């Protein structure tokens with residue numbers, strides 16, 4: 001067990017009011033439950049537009065949303081961008097899903113032709129397409145193994161030349177349905193189109209985020225693995241039924 005003498009691990013949920021779709025809040029819940037099973041106390045702080053900036057965040061997580069939700073958070077996101085970018089540089093782990101993932105890039109042009117600026121954590125651009133990419137998706141990450149989930153987006157994302165993807169598509173569409181990439185990774189920030197929610201069926205991704213947060217405290221996850229039989233079975237079933 002991690003020695004539980006430190007303050008609770010401070011997880012900030014970005015924009016739960018506007019950016020929380022297809023069960024994305026399950027990611028926050030999974031991080032909390034896994035941290036607790038690892039012997040860590042956790043504090044979850046919500047950040048919605050206009051809220052004071054939550055200081056001392058150790059992990060950020062945020063979900064997808066409709067275009068309208070993205071418009072509601074875009075201005076606040078620009079305002080807090082310098083703090084988020086500073087946290088990225090310090091190695092603070094983050095998970096951004098779908099709509100927030102798009103806004104962590106350089107820009108998002110909606111199908112209606114309006115452009116929202118992103119905050120440039122990732123070198124990528126998204127343009128709203130005419131059809132939605134919907135269904136189960138199976139991907140493979142060199143570091144995190146098989147990652148499964150569910151995607152539902154019209155935005156087509158293209159990575160800049162030097163931008164690392166999170167994973168390669170095995171079945172499904174991913175970033176744009178063409179180049180076989182899914183998501184993006186910069187330092188300890190993971191962006192992904194995968195809902196489902198992502199973390200319950202992909203506990204390795206959850207532990208990646210938790211362990212990077214602990215590293216910044218000079219700690220590490222306990223060596224004893226958690227019993228992930230159920231999660232792994234769910235992942236394997238999902239992976240064996242490509243769409």
Ligand code: GLN
Pocket residue numbers: 021063064065066067070097098099100152153154155156
């Ligand atoms: N509005 C974005 C799109 O459709 C994001 C959707 C989502 O977060 N599920 O591309």
